Amino acid sequence: MTCKLMTVVGARPQFIKAAVVSHEIARTGALEEIIVHTGQHYDENMSQAFFNELDIPKPKVNLGVSGGSHAEMTAAMLVELEGVMLEERPHVVLLYGDTNSTLAGALAAAKLHIPIVHVEAGARTRSMTNPEEVNRICTDHVSSLLLACTPASLDNLMSEGLGAISWFVGDPMLDAFMEYRALASVPVMASVFDGSAVAMPERYYYLTCHREENTGSDEALSGVFDAAEVLDAPVVFPVHPRVRQRALSLLRARKRTNVIMVDPVGYLESIYLVDHAQQVITDSGGLQREAFFAQVKCTTLLDFEVWPETMVGNRNILAKPEKASILLAMEKRQEIDESYQPFGAGDASARIVQAIMQHGKVG
Ligand code: UD1
Ligand code: UDP
DSSP: OOEEEEEEEOOOHHHHHHHHHHHHHHHHHHHHEEEEEEEOSGGGGGGGGHHHHHTTOSSSOOOOOSSSHHHHHHHHHHHHHHHHHHHOOEEEEEETSSSHHHHHHHHHOOOHHOOOEEEETTTOOOOOTHHHHHHHHHHTTOSSSSEEHHHHHHHHHHTTOOOOOEEOOOOOHHHHHHHHGGOOOOOHHHHGGSSSSSOOOOEEEEEEOOOOOHHHHHHHHHHHHHHTSSSSEEEEEOOGGGGGGHHHHHHSSSSSOOEEOOOOOOOOHHHHHHHOOOOOOEHHHHHHHHHHHTTOOOOOOSSSOSOOOGGGSSEEEOOSHHHHHHHHHHHHHOOOOOOOTTOOSOOOHHHHHHHHHHHHHOO
């Protein structure tokens, strides 16, 4: 009997991770995969564009759940996912990362006694005010198989008593980065500046900023823009829909700005932007790792470390969303040790599929 695996995704970073793992599942033919999209991200350029660009199999169902408070969103997903799981009866549920879609998938599957495989298990910020930390911890503690991106994540799982079901596989984001980097060239950037009054600058900084902490008030975002004004090159800022209005009105209120705001870009475009940037400024978990992969210095606008592995040799430095703090972090030179690669060898997707076959209590 072929093992039926249900992948639950809903947010941008999950589409990227699911892409490389889905391709590997198809290559091996060892599992029957169905994808369920919760609907958490729904704009064309936050969702469908990734399915097109990365050739991700079409979701069997899109639950169309988005917006609202964390409780409203998670609860609505939970109800819908239970229905789909009862109907599809998967042998195993595959979850990625730390979003509300991850948590809802975990709770729905656990209550139906369906084994859960969690990819990106064991990442910890040790800040319970960070909503993703709650999602990570809850998901890890109801899963049957925990797949860690880094040795430090594996250590966290061991220290929480979860060592017996935990394995290091590496980071599927590294697989994706290695696979798609060569395709991320100047021509793919053409569409990004279509509606923009300016052309793609040769030298630029790459900014993304979407966390509640940095976008929930004018103050934090203004601090980021204040720092951008004094940099020696433009700052390319693909703006997440949640922050678009605020960013637009803050930038319009300025006499001059160094910030080039564009719509959210596709994955290839984002990889290009990371790879060729002077530096990256971000609050994204994924972008911190991509900057590390590309050996581009990163400043992270958070007060907790999500990926401490990237902080070695000043390669990624935390900053407050304030001009002085950001500039101080950006001034520090990074030191790169080429032999240091805590995110694996770019074969995480193969190891994830193998681990599911061997340890996922499937079949
Ligand atoms: C979510 C994840 C976060 C991840 C981010 C990736 C949780 C708790 N957080 O945060 O970990 O870094 O996705 O991008 O799940 N919106 C749109 N169109 C869209 C998507 C969102 O307009 O396609 C707007 C909606 O008003 C929505 C708001 O953005 O209410 C926030 O979206 P949501 O999915 O709740 O959180 P993210 O900030 O995207
Ligand atoms: N990304 C993208 N387009 C954008 C901004 C980011 O494709 O406009 C990519 C980025 O390169 C990384 C991923 O989205 O691969 C990170 O997702 P996000 O920042 O939304 O979430 P997080 O990683 O913080 O959970």
